[in-house]
Amino acid sequence: MSLLEESSCQNHNAWAASVSASFEAILCDIGEFHCHDQKTCIPEAWLCDGEPDCPDDSDETDQTCKSPIPSIPL
Ligand SMILES: [Ca+2]
Numbered sequence: 548m549s550l551l552e553e554s555s556c557q558n559h560n561a562w563a564a565s566v567s568a569s570f571e572a573i574l575c576d577i578g579e580f581h582c583h584d585q586k587t588c589i590p591e592a593w594l595c596d597g598e599p600d601c602p603d604d605s606d607e608t609d610q611t612c613k614s615p616i617p618s619i620p621l
């Protein structure tokens with residue numbers, strides 16, 4: 548009798564879990580660089596300063612240092 552209801556509820560929970568997971572991604576503030584590991588934010592001032600600040604060193608790569616930092620138009 549309640550089988551269908553329960554199944555529907557489980558589907559909803561799975562959907563909610565996936566939405567919740569997507570919101571766990573860290574969004575960096577303006578003026579911060581998002582490391583390529585998708586987990587770490589560092590101040591843009593730390594880019595290309597010769598010291599790796601991202602766990603994956605993505606703040607010191609040629610790609611990061613040669614191209615202008617993409618900024619969000621206000
Ligand atoms: Ca650095």
